[in-house]
Amino acid sequence: MKKRLKLSAILFSLFACFVLAKSENIFAQRRGQDADKPATTTSTTTTPPPPAKGGIKPYKEVITSKAITSKGLMTVHKVEDKWYFELPDSVFEREIMAITRYTRVPAGGGRYGGEEENRQVIKWEKAPDNKIFLRSITYVFVSPDSTKPIFKAVKNSTADPIIGSFEIKAIRKDTSVVIDVSDYFKGDNQVFSLSPFRKQLFKISSFQADRSYIQSIKSYPINTEIRTVKTFATQAPPLTPPPVPQPGVYIPAGLDAGVITIEMNTSMIALPKVPMRKRYFDPRVGYFANGYGTFEEESQKADEEVFAVRWRLEPKNAEDAQRQKRGELIEPAKPIVFYIDPATPERWRKYLKQGVDDWQVAFEKAGWKNAIRGEYWDEKDTTKSLEDARFSVIRYFASDIQNAYGPNVHDPRTGEILESHIGWYHNVMRLLRNWYMIQTAAVDPRARNKKFDDALMGELVRFVSSHEVGHTLGLRHNMGASSATPVEKLRDKEFIKQNGHTSSIMDYARFNYVAQPEDGITDLFPRIGDYDIWAIEWGYKYFADAKSAEEEKKLLNSITKEKVKNPRLAFGSEVSPHDPRYQTEDLGDDAMKASEYGIKNLKRILPNLPAWSKEDGESYTELVELYDNVVGQFRRYVGHVAKNVGGIYDTPKTYDMQGDVYEVVPKAKQKEAIAFLNKHLFETPTWLLDPNVLNKIRPEQGIEAIKSMQDFALSNLLSGDKMIRLMETGGKNAANYNLDELMTDLRTGIWSELRTKKPIDIHRRNLQKVFVEKVIAALNPTQPATLAYVPVGGAYGFNTRRVDLKTTDLPSIARGHLEALLGEIRASLPLITDKMSRYHLQDVVKRIDNALNPK
Template sequence: MKKLSVLLFAALLCANTSIDAQRKKKKNKNKTEQPAPPPKKKNGIKPYSQVITKDAKTDEGLFKVHKIDQTYFFEIKNDLLEKDMLLVSRIAKVPAGLGGGYVNAGSKTNEQVVHWVRFQNKILLKLKSYNSVAADSLAINVSVQANNYEPTLFAFDIKALSKDSSAVVVDVTKFYGTDVKAISGMPSAWRTQYKVRNLDKDRSFINRMSSYPENIEVVQDFTYNANTPPSNRSTGSISLQMNQSMILLPEEPMQPRLFDPRVGWFTTSQYDYGSEELKADRKTYLRRWRLEPKDKDAYMRGELVEPIKPIVYYLDPGTPENLRKYIKQGIEDWQQTFETAGFKNAILAKDPPTKEEDPEFSPEDIRYSVVRYVASTTRNAVGPSVSDPRSGEIIESDIIWYHNHLRSYRNRYLLETAAANPSARTLNTPDEEIGEMMRMVIAHEVGHALGFPHNMAASYAYDVESYRDGAFTQKNGIAASIMDYARYNYIAQPGDENIRFIRQIGPYDHYATNWGYRYLDANSPDAEKNTLTKWIEEKGADPQFKFGRQSSRFDPQSQTECIGNDPMKASEYGLKNLKYVATNLPKWTSDVTNNYDDLGELYGEMLGVWSRYVGHVVTNVGGVKEDLKAPNQAGTVYKHVDKNTQKLSMLWLQANAFETPKWLVDKDILQNIDHAGYFERLRRLQSRHLNGLLSFDRIGRLIDAETVNTEYYSALNMLRDLRNGLFKEVRSGRKVDIFRRNLQRSYIDRMEYLMTEDMRPSFRSRMVYNVNTSDVRALVRGELKSLRTRLRNARGGAQDTVTRYHYDDMVARIDQLLDPK
C-alpha cells in the first residue's frame, strides 16, 4: 500500500510538471525569444559595436565623426590626447541688428586653446593658457602648472574604445547641442540687453559636423527665448547659426620674433618663469604668418623665392561681381612689400570655389581666409585674425567689408577734395575712383590681418606743402603707410595739378614687412635681435619710418585723419576747401536730385569734417611729442610742444573754432533739412573742443611741463588766453550773438566741472592725479573771479538787453559756484 502511494505521488508530480511546461510554452508562444544581454563592464565602457552601430554615418578626418540619428560621437585617437588645438567660435548667420550693427556673419566670438585629456573613464576638454610658461625641464614648471590650473570646459564619459583600443569614443551631442557658455554666440551683455531667458531646446540643434585632416567644423542652429530681441520682436526669440572650428596646432611651433615698440605690430605676450631675470620675464612676440622660403639657399643669396605656404584670401561668394577686381587688387598690393622681404607670390587672392570645385567650401571653415562681404548698413571694414598664442603664428584671418562703407568714402571724397578735385563734385563718383578707394580700404584691412596696427605717425612724415605737389603725391601718396588713418588729400588747393587724392601703400609698409617677415637663418628669437635692432637704428632719423601709436592722443604727430607735419597749416588749407564745398553743396546735391536727403546727410558729415580739422589743432595745446627710441639713440622719448606753437594754436582756435563760423550756418541749407536745432548743432561742436581744452589730463600735462621747464606754455597761460578770447566782447562792449552766448555758458559749465568733479581713469589718457591737491582748483577759481569782475563792470555798458541779461546770468552762475551757500 505504501509502495502504491509513492507511485501515485510520482505520477501526479510528473503530470503536474508536464501541464506546467505546456502552459508556459503556450503562454510564451507569441513572444520573440531575446538573447541574454552581455554582462555590463563595471567601468561603463561598452563594446565598440554597441556604440558605433552599423547605422552610423562616419566622416574621416582629424577625429572620426560618427552620426547615429541625432547623436554625434567623436572617435579621438590616443595620440591626439594632450595635443594643443585652437577652438574658434564664430557667428555663421546673424539676425538683423544683433550687437548694434558691428556683428555680422563671420564675427568671431571666442578663441581659445584646448586639449583633450583622459581622466579615469572620462575625457576632459580643458582650456590651456600660455600666459605663464616655463620649460618642462625646469623645477619651477611644477609651480607654474599648480598656479595656473586649467579650467575644464566639459567632461565626457568614454562610451567605447576603438576595436584596437587606439582611440576613445565620446558622445559630443550635449556639448555642441546645448548652451555651453564657453562657445556660445550669446555673451552675457547680450543676454541682459535682449532679456534672454533660455535656449529653446526644441528649436536648437546641430546642423552638421565635418571632419578634415587637421580640423573639425561644427555648425549649430540655436534659438533663444528673449523678451526684447533686436529684430522680429513678435517672435520673442533670437535665432543665430554658430560655427565651431577646432584645428590642430603645429607640432613644432613657428619660431617667434621678438617685438620692438619702434615698429608697429599686433602682438602676443607671455610671462617666462624660467628666465634668468630676477622676475618673471614678459616676452612679447609678433603676430605674423609663417613664411618660409621654398629654396632657402637661393633666398639667402638675395633671390626672390616663393614661400612654402603662401597667404591665400578667398572672396566671399556673396561679393558683387563689379567689385571683385578691386578687392583682389587690394589684397595683392601687398605682394610688392613681401618682395622687399625676399618673397614672391607671398599673398594671393582667389575667387570662391564653385560647388563643383569644392562642394564643402564654407567661409567659416578655419582652413580658409576669406574677405567677407556683409549685407549691412554699417559703414566700416575690419581685419581680424586668429593666431597661435605659443608663437604668434597667424593661422587664419577674415577681412570684413560692410556693404554701406563705400557711401562714407564717397561722401568724404566730395567734402574733403571737391574744392581741388572736379571729379569729386558729384554724388555719382566715377566707378574707377570708387574702385580705387575700395582697393585701398581692403589693402588697409589686409595690413591688419598681416599683423600691422594703425601707424598714426605716417602722415606726419610729409611736409604740408608737398601735398600740393603733383609729382610728389603721385609717387608718395598722402602718408608713409597705408596703415594710417589718412584717407584723402584735403590740403591740395584749387588749381594744383596732377594731384593724387587717395592713399596708397608707402615706404613704411615695405620697411615693416621686411622687418617682420624677412626670413633670418637664426635658431632663436634672441639670435635675431641684433639684426632687427640694426635695421631700426639705420632708419631712426627718417620720419618716413617712424611708428606712432594710435593711443598717443596727446601727440600732435600721431593723430587720426590728419595729414602733414603742421596741423595748423594743414587745417587752414582744409577749412579753405571746406568753405568752397559748403557754398556749392546744394548745387552738387539737391539741385541735381530734386530732394534734400543727400544735402542733409552731407551737411551733417561736413560739420564732422570741420570738427576734425579743429581737433587736430587742439592737440597742439598741452601736446607732448612721443618718439619711441632706445637709450643709445639721441634725444628724449617725450618732449612738450614748444610754447610759441601752443600760443599760436590758441589764437588759431579762437579765430576758427570759437569765433562763430557763420559760413556753417547757411539758412539755404538749414531751412531745407530740419525745422529746428540750428544753434544747438554748432554749440555741441564748439563745446566739444572747449571741453577738450579744459580737461584734467590736458591741464595736468601743462602743469607737468612747468616742472620740466618754466619757459614752457603753462596752464595759467592757456586758461588766460582762452578766457580773453572767449570773452573779448566784455572788453570791447560789443553785442554778444546767440552762438557766443551759448559757448560762454558752456565755458562756465565746464569750469564748474573742473571745480567739483574728480579725475577718473580713461582709455583716452594714462594720466591720473589728485585734482584736489593740484593747482587745478586754484587756477579755475582765480579765472572765475577775474571773469566775474569783468562781467560786473561790463554789464552796465551792454549794448542790448539780451547781452545784459546774459552777463547777469553768468555773474549769478559764478557766484553760485564760488559760494554755494
C-alpha cells in the same frame, strides 16, 4: 581661449576687432617639419584601464556598417542619429583652437553670417573611469622647462577647467577611442555657443534643446568642422520702459515668435606641432602683440614675453634660404591666400582682390615673391567651406553698418596667424562716398555726385581692402605716419605722385583734403607706403643664420634703430592720449596749417551740397547727411589743433638710441593752436550757417549747434589731464606753455568785445557764458582727473594716475582769472550801449561775484 593678460586690446576699432589669446607651453622650434601635416605622435598618457563588464562595447557594435565616416584630425562617424568622434592617440594633449562663427543669424541683432563669436584653445585628455575629458586652456603664466622644479609651481597655479566629459564607447586596436558627442554639440556649451555676454545682448532667457541639432560634422587633415543649429527663448519686453536703459536688443524674430534660431560653425583646428619661432614685440614698429608671464629657474623675477602676431613665411628648403640670403626673391613654403566671398556683388570682387594683391610689393622688399594673393572662391568645389578655418576669406555682410574690419586667428604660443576672416559690410560704401565727397569734392569733379561711378567707388573699395588686409598681416594703425609729410608737400603734385600724402595705408589719413583746386593734384588716395614696406620687412624678413628668437631680436634692433631715423618709417601709436602727431583723420606735420587748407575746401563744398545731393521727388535727407558730415569734418580739424595744447611728443626709443622719449610740444606751436581756435571757432564760423542749406534741413538757425562745438573745444582745452600737464611742464620750465597763459589767451580771444566795445551777438554771448561756467567749475573741482600714458615699451594699455585737482594750482589760477575778468567787465559796462550786451555782462558779473563770494 580667453585672454587674461594685463595687456588690453586696442580700441580696432578697429577697425577695431582683434582678440588676443594665451597658451600653456613655449616650444623649441624644429625647422623643416611641415606644421600642417596630420598629427602622428603618440601620447604619453596611459591607456585607459580594461573595460568593465557591460561598459565599452566592441568597435563594430558602435561603428556599424551604417556609419557615414569623415576622416581627418578626428575621424567623425554618423550612425543613424548619433555622432561619434574617433580620437587617435596623437590628438590627446594636442592643443586645438576652436573658433565658432555664425553661419546664419536672425535679422536685427547686429551680428552677421561669417562673423566670429567665440574662440578657445582646448585639448582632449584621457581620464579615469573610462572617460575622456575636454579641457579649456586658459594660461596666464608659463614655465618653459618642464624639467625644472619651478615648472611644477606654475602648473599648480594654472589649473584648466574641464568643459566636457565623455564615456568611451569603443576602442579600436588600442590606438583610438570612440566617444558619443551628439548631446554635447547640439547642446548649449559656452565654448561652442553664444557667450554669456551675447546672450544678455540678445535678451535670451533659455536654451531650447528640442529645436536644436547638429547639422553636419566634417573632418579634414588639420581641422574638424562642426555646424549646429541652436534655438533660444527670448525675454519679453517690459510693459513700461525701465528707469535706466538696459543693454541689448529685442530681435524682431524673438518679438514675433518668442524664440530665435541661430546657425553656427565651430572650426577645431590643430595648432602647429612645430611652433613658429616668436618675433619679440618692438614698440618702434606697429604690430599686434600677444604675450604671457614666464617663470625661469635662473630668473630673479617673473618676466613677460610679448611677441608680434604674424603669418609664418619660411623658405621651402635650405637652398632657397641661401638664395634669399644672396638677395634673390623666393616663394614661401606656404603663401598667404585670401578668398573673395562669392556673396560679394560681382562688380566689387576685382577691387577687393586688388586690395590683397597690392601688398605684394611690400613682401618683395622683404625677400618674397608671390607671398600673398587674392583668389576667387570656387563655388563648384564642395570640398571647401567658407567657415573652414584652413581658409582666409573676405566675407561680405548684407548690413547697413558703415564699416569693415580685419581680424586674425593666431597661435597663442607664438603669434603665428593661422587664418583670417575680414568683415566687409555693404554700407561701408556709403561711408566712403561721404568721406571722399566732403574731403575732396573741391578738387575732384568725380566726387560731386550723389552716386559715384563704379570706377571711383571701386578704387575706394580697393583702398579699404588694402587697409583691412594690413590688419590681418599683423599691422596696427600707424596714426603717426601722416605727420611725417610737411603740409606744403601735400600741395606738391610731383611729391604726391612719388610718395602719396601719407607714408602708411595703416594710418587714418583718408584723403588729401589739403590739396587745393589750383594744385592740379588727382592722386588723392592712400596707398601702400614707405612705412608699410618697412613694417612688412620687420615682420617677415627671414634670418637664415639666426639660431633663436633672441638672435633675431638683436639683428632686428640694429636695423630698426637706423630705419626709424627716417620720420617716414616711424610708428605712432593709435592709443597715445597726448601726442598730437598721432591722431586719426589728420594730415601733415602742422595741424594748424593743414586745417586752414581743409576749411578753405569745406567753404567751397558746403554751398554746392544742395545741387550735388539733388534728386527729384526725394526729400532732403541726403542733404542732412552731407551737411552733418561737413560739420563733423570741421570738428575733426578743431580736435586735431586742440591736441597740441598740453601735448607731449612720445617717441619710442631704446638705450642705444639718442634723445629723450618724451618732449613737450613747443610753446610757439601751442600758442599757434589757440590762435587758430580763436580765429576759426570762437569767432563765430558763420560759413556753416548757410541759409540755402539750413532752411531746408533745420527748423533752428544753428545757434545751439555752434555753441555745442565751442563747448566741445573748451572742454577739451580745459580737461583735467591737459591742465595738469600744463601746470607740470609750465611750472618746471618757463620756456614751456603753462595753464595761466592758456587761460589768458582764451580770455583775450573770447572776450575781445571788452576792448573793442562792439555789441556782443548771441553766438558770442553763449560762448562767453560757457567759458565763465567752466572757469567757475575749476574753482572747486569735484572730480579727480586721470592722467594716462602708454607704458614705455608696452604693447597696449595705459598706466594711469588719479589727481585731486583741488590740491593743485588750478583753483588758484581760476580765481585769478575770474577776478581779472570781473574787473574788465565792470570797467567796460559804462561804455556798452547795446541792450542785450549790457544784460549779458550784468548777468556774468553776478555769476562771477557769487562764485568768488558764495553766501
